[in-house]
Amino acid sequence: MRDAVELEKKGKPTVTISHDKFERASHIHARSLGMPDLVFLIEPAPKGGNISTDVKDLAQKNIGLVIESLTSVGMVQ
Secondary structure (H helix, E strand, O other), X not given: OXXXXXXXXXXXOOOEEEEHHXXXXXXXXXXXXXXXXXXXXXXXXXXXXXXXXXXXXXXHHHHHHHHHHHHOOOOOO
C-alpha cells in the first residue's frame, strides 16, 4: 500500500488489490497515509487456503475499474 501511495503522489496511477476480509482495513490504512481515494480491486479471499476464485471471471468483472484507474490523471494530493 505504501508503494501505491508513493506512486500516486508522483502522478502514477495504481490499483491496489486486497482480499475482501481486509477491505475495511485497507481503506483505513489508505486514509491514514493521506490517500483516502486510493483505488482498490477487492477480490474474495480463498476459503481454507484453497484458491477457489475464478480468476478469469474476476478479471472480466474488474477490467473497467483497472482501465479507468490506470488511464486517469494521478491522484496527486
